Amino acid sequence: MSKLIDGKAFADRLCDKLADEVASLKQDKQLSPCIAVVLVGEDPASATYVGAKVRRCAQLGIDSRSHHLDDTTSEAELLSLIDDLNNDPEVHGILVQLPVPKQINSDAVINAISPDKDVDGFHISNVGALSVGQNNMVPCTPLGSLMLLQDELGDLSGKNAVVVGRSNIVGKPMAALLLQQSCTVTIAHSRTQDLPEVCRGADILVAAVGIPHFIQGDWIKPGATVIDVGINRIYDEALEKNRLVGDVDFDAAKEVAGAITPVPGGVGPMTIACLMYNTVRAAKNQAG
Numbered sequence: 001m002s003k004l005i006d007g008k009a010f011a012d013r014l015c016d017k018l019a020d021e022v023a024s025l026k027q028d029k030q031l032s033p034c035i036a037v038v039l040v041g042e043d044p045a046s047a048t049y050v051g052a053k054v055r056r057c058a059q060l061g062i063d064s065r066s067h068h069l070d071d072t073t074s075e076a077e078l079l080s081l082i083d084d085l086n087n088d089p090e091v092h093g094i095l096v097q098l099p100v101p102k103q104i105n106s107d108a109v110i111n112a113i114s115p116d117k118d119v120d121g122f123h124i125s126n127v128g129a130l131s132v133g134q135n136n137m138v139p140c141t142p143l144g145s146l147m148l149l150q151d152e153l154g155d156l157s158g159k160n161a162v163v164v165g166r167s168n169i170v171g172k173p174m175a176a177l178l179l180q181q182s183c184t185v186t187i188a189h190s191r192t193q194d195l196p197e198v199c200r201g202a203d204i205l206v207a208a209v210g211i212p213h214f215i216q217g218d219w220i221k222p223g224a225t226v227i228d229v230g231i232n233r234i235y236d237e238a239l240e241k242n243r244l245v246g247d248v249d250f251d252a253a254k255e256v257a258g259a260i261t262p263v264p265g266g267v268g269p270m271t272i273a274c275l276m277y278n279t280v281r282a283a284k285n286q287a288g
């Protein structure tokens with residue numbers, strides 16, 4: 001039986017520290033960290049994520065400004081809002097929840113956000129900075145996953161890390177962070193040959209494919225550390241309701257892995273905690 005990596009508890013501890021930091025920034029520096037959260041359209045999952053982000057802000061004393069735009073919003077209208085937020089000195093972080101409706105080009109939106117306010121770390125200049133080790137804003141899910149790995153394993157140097165999934169939001173920045181920690185990194189994806197065998201070489205296995213229970217128990221090296229980034233909603237026949245599951249077949253994997261993150265309660269809470277972390281950092285950077 002593997003050890004459960006409690007992302008919820010780690011995220012709560014990080015948020016407690018950030019709440020103390022926010023209180024002293026307000027008191028000593030008259031600086032009130034503030035994030036603008038933009039939701040376009042009515043996607044229910046996006047609305048849930050945005051709600052969770054805004055609630056966490058309130059708990060930490062971070063100001064949040066919610067902008068809910070209708071799903072017929074044009075790209076020009078969204079870009080105009082981003083321009084206003086870029087020029088508002090009271091706003092330190094800007095997050096546009098993805099995906100955006102199809103009439104809007106998400107790359108144009110991401111790259112319109114001032115890189116120093118890009119608390120998601122998706123702007124092309126933040127991506128470039130990460131790739132050459134000049135980290136500015138680092139994407140929240142990979143950053144949170146790295147924190148859990150370092151807490152669990154300490155020094156990651158020399159470990160074989162396999163990242164399954166090559167998205168811009170998780171897979172690629174996760175690989176960049178692990179490489180910075182001197183791991184030997186493999187990025188596997190849907191065209192990878194003999195994926196089970198590639199996974200079996202991993203001391204650290206990060207699953208970010210978005211397919212429920214995709215990674216099987218016998219793909220895992222005994223004792224490996226498994227980070228499950230997946231958040232998939234499936235209908236559970238036995239429970240007769242929906243439930244969240246990861247990209248890893250948890251019940252099988254926990255018999256083999258050394259340590260594993262559960263879903264829910266693993267990486268998910270860390271993503272939001274790292275958004276808070278990036279917002280506080282952005283506020284401090286902009287205050288000079």
Ligand code: GUN
Binds near residue numbers: 097099120141169
């Ligand atoms: N949609 C899914 N994940 C994310 C995220 O980390 N940030 C934003 N802005 N949208 C998302």
